[in-house]
Amino acid sequence: MSNKYEFDRVVTTTAWSPGPGCHGGCGVKLYVKDDKVVRVEGDDNHPWNHGRACPRLLAMTQYMYHPERLLYPMKRVGERGEGKFERITWDEAFDTIEKKWNQLKEDYGPESVIFIQGTGRDIGGPISMLCYSYGSPNWTQLGLAGQSCYTPRLCTMIAVQGDFAVADCSQFFEKRFDDPRYELPKYIVIWAQNPATGCPDAFQGHWIIDCMKRGTKIIVIDPRWTYFASRAEHFLQIRPGTDGALAMGMLNLIIENEWYDKEFVEKWTVGFDKMAEAVKEFTLEKTSEITWIPKEVIYEATKAYATNKPSAIHWGLPIDQCPEGTAVAQAIAYLWSITGNLDVPGGNVIAKNAYNITQYPYSTEQLKDVYGEDILDRINAKRIGAKRYKYLANMRSWGQPDMAVEQMITGDPYPIKSAWIQTSNLFGGQAANMRKHYKALMNMEFNVVVDTFHNPTTMAVADIILPAATFAEKESFRAWYQPLQLIQPAVEVG
DSSP, X not given: OOGGGOOSEEEEEEOOSTTTOSSOOOEEEEEEETTEEEEEEEOTTOTTTTTOOOHXXXXXXXXXXXXXXXXXXXXXXXXXXSOOEEEOXXXXXXXXXXXXXXXXXXXXXXXXXXXXXXXXXXXXXXXXXXXXXXXOOOEEOTTOGGGTTTHHHHHHHHHHHSSOEEEOSSTTSTTGXXXXXXXXXXXXXXXXXXXXXXXXXXXXXXXXXXXXHTTXXXXXXXXXXXXXXXXXXXXXXXXXXXXXXXXXXXXXXXXXXXXXXXXHHHHHOSSHHHHHHHTTTOOHXXXXXXHOOOHHHHHHHHHHHHTSSSEEEEXXXXXXXXXXXXXXXXXXXXXXXXXXXXXXXXXXXXXXXXXXXXXXXXXXXXXXXXXXXXXXXXXXXXXXXXXXXXXXXXXXXXXXXXXXXXXXXXXXXXXXXXXXXXXXXXXXXXXXXXXXXXXXXXXXXXXXXXXXXXXXXXXXXXXXXXXXXXXXXXXXXXXXXXXXXXEOOOOOOO
16 A cells, blocks of 8 residues: 555444435445545445445545534624624533523423434434424425335335335345345336435445346336446336336236235235225226336336346336325335235335434334333324324324425414524425525524535524534444444544
8 A cells, every 4th residue: 555545443334424425324434544534445245335435425535624614603794694603611502592492492392403414415314303302293395296215115115014115135145145145036026216326325336237247138218318227138118207107007907917916915904905906997008108108128128127026126216206206115015015026035125223223313213212101102192293294194104295385384283493404405406496495494493404504594594503513423224124234433624
């Protein structure tokens, strides 16, 4: 190794959120010289990424030591939007927040403070603890209209099969492909995702490539010509927003041609005949007309998936953002169910956290494990959206974001007076209707924003800014499916 990369020690840790800005899970080696990270590599001993690392992760030193990074608490000294802040101590920052929030709690109740985060970030557990410890029921992903990031798919899986499931690429076995219990998927359907460019929802794109190298064939459903589309045996270039029609048409084909798993259907399903009747209208001709996919392509792809067991489906965020996204996800979940590809090696396997530990309690059962059996009764009494969206209220622990922004503006049925915003640059992409969300946050008496850099949200609405630590500076853990991983601090910056 050259002098440029001499080091005193190597810290093995896990990437998640601040830094690469991802859902995370990669094992990482941080090379430290004179208490400064000088080099970043993937951990070749980690069972998930095997030393692989994306460009964002490899650029961590540029991120951590960037001259414009926020390193100290700051308070606003000009008008909101002027960008005038001055450095303060941590004691002053916390004292200011405590004093303001205690007054708001006394005047309006703890529900008057809302806690806002981004998607899939490592703050999910800590911010919920802060929220519920203060007494507020309102932890939300403000700006994410329709809760349209994984929630429709998660709710669907709980409703259809009672638990979450993911495509099986051997990621749950310590020996991976060498485990004798594992069976390689004959086909993997990549639906509304380009996993080569990321690791969404605790799933890493290179796993599919590893399967392809071992013989797995690929079916891609996407409007775009992607890396995987160029290597697919069947490419279904779908008309955007018609995924539900395609799933219904595929179900009809499978039932018409008796490609379904009769033993599984008889033993493990309820309402199959009603479902079969409901999908009859989606003939091959009608499905093709709606989706713009040629009839023969739909037929051959469906036959390949349904008649080659085990096969798996890996799906992506656009499913959540389809019209009637929960119903679309339901139809897709029926595909892996009636073909007998649920909970079998090489199919869509049940995905649980290691040792039943959660760091990010995004289901009712996880919430109860952390906060007790009565948590839903305590928070649903005043949680935004709980009365209107019953399934969301009893399956997920967030306030409903579309209703939240309305309530922040109108004060109906009770006023929201303050916001804590973390891992969420609302005005940089999370909120589609930025003017409305700007109005809502400007309507707050007091906003705290936690971030690593100034951004449109800090500059526009923050009253107090707190600097966030990158994963290389924090002590935590990651429990999003298996394995259970430690996040260990290597250095302190600032």
